[in-house]
Amino acid sequence: MRIDSRAAYESFRDEAKAGLAARKKEVLVCCGTGCLANGSAGVAEAFGKELAARGLSVEVGTFTKKTGCHGFCERGPLVVVQPEGILYTQVKPRDVAEICDKTIANGEVIPRLLYKNPADKKKVERYGDVPFYKHQTRIAMRNIGKIDPTDLGDAIAHEAYAGLVRALTELTPEQVIKEVETAGLRGRGGAGFVTARKWKSCRAAHGDRKFVLCNGDEGDPGAFKDRSIMEGDPHSVLEGMVIGAFAVGAHEGFIYVRDEYPLAVVNLTIAMEQARKAGLLGTNILGTGFDFDLRISRGGGAFVCGESSALMRSIEGKVGEPRQKYVHATDKGLFDLPTVLNNVETWADVGAILHRGGAWFASLGTAKSKGTKAFSLVGKVKNTGLIELPMGMTLRQIVYDIGGGILGDRPFKAVQTGGPSGGCVPESLLDLPVDFEKLTEAGSMMGSGGMIVMDDRTCMVDVARYFLKFLSEESCGKCVPCREGLHQMLVMFDALVAGKGSPGDLERIEELAAGMQLGSLCELGKSAPNPVVSTLRYFRPEYEAHIHAQTCPAGMCRDLTAYEIVPEGCDGCHLCFKACPTEAITGEVKKTHLILQEKCISCGACYDVCPTQSIRFFPKHERTVA
Amino acid sequence: MSTEACVDPAALSDILSRYPAAEPSLIQVLQDVHRAYNYLPCDVLVKVAEALDVPLAKVFSVGTFYKAFSLVPQGRTIVRVCTGTACHIRGAGQLLEELERQLDIKAGETTKDMGFTIKTVNCVGACAMAPVVIVGEKYHGAAKPAKVGKMLGQGGGHEN
Secondary structure, eight states: OOOOSHHHHHHHHHHHHHHHHHOSEEEEEEOSHHHHHTTHHHHHHHHHHHHHHTTHHHHSOEEEEEESOOSOGGGOSOEEEETTTEEEOSOOGGGHHHIIIIIIHHOOOOGGGSEEOTTTOOEEOBGGGSHHHHTOOOSTTTTTTTSOTTOHHHHHHTTTTHHHHHHHHHOOHHHHHHHHHHHTOBOTTTTOOBHHHHHHHHHHSSOSOOEEEEEEOOOSTTOOHHHHHHHHOHHHHHHHHHHHHHHHTOOEEEEEEOTTOHHHHHHHHHHHHHHHHTTSSEEEETTTTEEEEEEEEEOOSOGGGGSHHHHHHHHTTSOOOOOOOSSOTTTSOGGGSOEEEEEHHHHHHHHHHHHHOHHHHHTSBOSSSBSEEEEEEEESBSSOEEEEEETTOBHHIIIIIISOSBGGGOOEEEEEESGGGSEEEEGGGTTOBOSHHHHHHTTOOOTTSEEEEEETTSOHHHHHHHHHHHHHHHOOSOSHHHHHHHHHHHHHHHHHHTTOOOTTHHHHHHHHHHHHHHHOSSHHHHHTTHHHHHHHHHOHHHHHHHHHSOOOTTSOOGGGEEEEEOTTTOOOOOHHHHHOTTOOEEOOTTSOOEEOTTTOOOOOHHHHHOTTOOEEEEEGGGOOOO | OGGGGGOOHHHHHHHHTTSOSSGGGHHHHHHHHHHHHSSOOHHHHHHHHHHHTOOHHHHHHHHHHSTTOOSSOOOSEEEEEEOSHHHHHTTHHHHHHHHHHHHTOOTTOBOTTSOEEEEEESOOSOGGGOSOEEETTEEEOSOOGGGHHHHHHTTTOOOO
16 A cells, blocks of 8 residues: 555554554564574464464454564563563573463463563563663664564554654755754764764755665674664664655665675565555655655675775775765765765664654753664673663663673673774773763764673783774775784784783884874774773773783783682582583592693683682793693 | 586576676675675676676675675585674684684685585674574574584574
8 A cells, every 4th residue: 555645644554553452462572683593483483373273363362573673682582472561581482382371361470481680689570670671762773672673564553654754744854954953863873973964965965866875884893783773673764764865855875784684684675665665665755756765785794884985885886995085975975976874773763853853852862962872782791782771871870770780790890882993991980971972082982882891801902902803804905004003003912912012012002003093094994093092091000911920910811821720619510621622621520620731721611610719810920830 | 616617607697687787786796696606706707797897807806805705615504603892702712713623624714525614703793692603594692612513513504
């Protein structure tokens, strides 16, 4: 059916809502990449079978829905039973029959499958009461986990395309830009450029042929919010892009999706087909005479293609090398024509802003950073997953209230944000309110929302070296400061982690970093030294220990670390024996074990599994090999 | 190269028919070629260059720039070890070592029987389940070195 007017949209939406209300029960099975890996496809299939076997789908209006990512990936597969909102975690196909018999047929809760809050050991029944969800405010991810991403009717019943209807039938392009300006929306890809300003320049640019692009090349390791949005609510991205195209006067667009995100491509393709059939994309959108169509461009697995000019070269079928930015993309972008490029999350915000008003969006957040921001909270934290919060929440609230604290209650060391362009924020700044400005002041950046929590067992020199290695592989090689600077810096860091650093190395590293920041062509090179500079700023003593004492305080650099078993604590549980990959541990069950130093490769596997904490690490140069 | 004998010309003409014959189609065509042949065979690249009217040097430049492409034949099952930040700090390094040890190849190489290729990827966006290994199409979350043998055993499963 084609939706060719505002009235047609409203009647379609009301009908879809009524259909939804008629379902007495709804079973939501998370089918994001995380839950699928944990086996949620089997759970969804089991629900289909079990419900059909009981004849439930007809009698009580029960419906199983495969949704996008609920965010709490670590506890997957997740199942939510609506309308009560009962959350079951780590559901297995064999649990499905019991859920059907007890919860769906009789409204009885199964305690065994509930989430247990590690803080007070109490079971939590309702989705909204789980601390992980309680503190969140979702705008870009408003419908993820609630809708079936492959069902346009379900999306519209949840107000998808309401913002588009308002923009196209009530507002002029200028008024649309004004609304986005009122919202104070800034680019969610990391740099935080003011979206309305970009749109204005593109609207003012000469030429009839313009492009609207979506950057779905989420390359920062540790970030996956864009993946979840494209997989779980592709319509929110399409809606934002059509609104943007209307505002700047474009009729063609591309969504550039990372090669590593196959499910995102599938769900976006389905959504585009449905939107075209419904008259929400393509020619004569909503019967207003406005035309705009989209294509998907799959990336080739190059990190630099997340950079705007490199991304455009890649869509043109070329090698993804960036260019100088003295001419803006809004004047000469894709195929040298005026182009607006925004991040997936930015586009997802646009529809909500047009639907609920810019003032509403601006009422959330801090003075200069409005609205909410999606983050992926990962690393050494108890509750890992995807979250969306109003700007200005502190790191402490994020790590401890939402994340539930550090794994194994170890000491907190740092949060890494902004991916390879960002930095590490230390414990002394845990009360830092998170927004674009504050993170930059702290020497990090927002980036695409990865928050990687690190504990005392993370070596900051190793972390900096990790990013250097990543970037030296991903540098496109076009400009010398980035290509050679990264290589030289990596050589110095390889020496540091091997205990072969020399006095004066840190000063040389800082000088090289300053040169790269000044001289590199694009943001990849300019920001490449950030992880190094920020760890040097906050964790300098750790660097000095590597150079002057040939010691890794975190016990992670293998060339500097040795392990031994403390005989008094060892109860002979034999776990370390099984964990050791090199058979360097001897000992029988219930007897004290011993690490053979000449065989030990210092991998730390024994340390991590020891239940009595009876393995200790110490500087390798202190060990005496028998 | 002896492997070129198995290249099926019909697959190429089918791929080329799906896209406009111009440079912007290059990456999409190469992606489909890679999927069809499991690598980018030299003689196919020559034909792609002719068909899209792009200099052969540019085709090679694109074919070597992007990580998704390989100019040498790949194993039947690709084992991808995620080395994103979250996986790195949760032990991706040990996993990779164990895989390299069991298959007796290094990352980027293919076993002699063409069964497996090990690749590292910079984050597959499943960080909440770090460390992650993808064997064929199957994702393994919270992977441990001790489970590597079992993962390789179930090879090309088709979940996700």
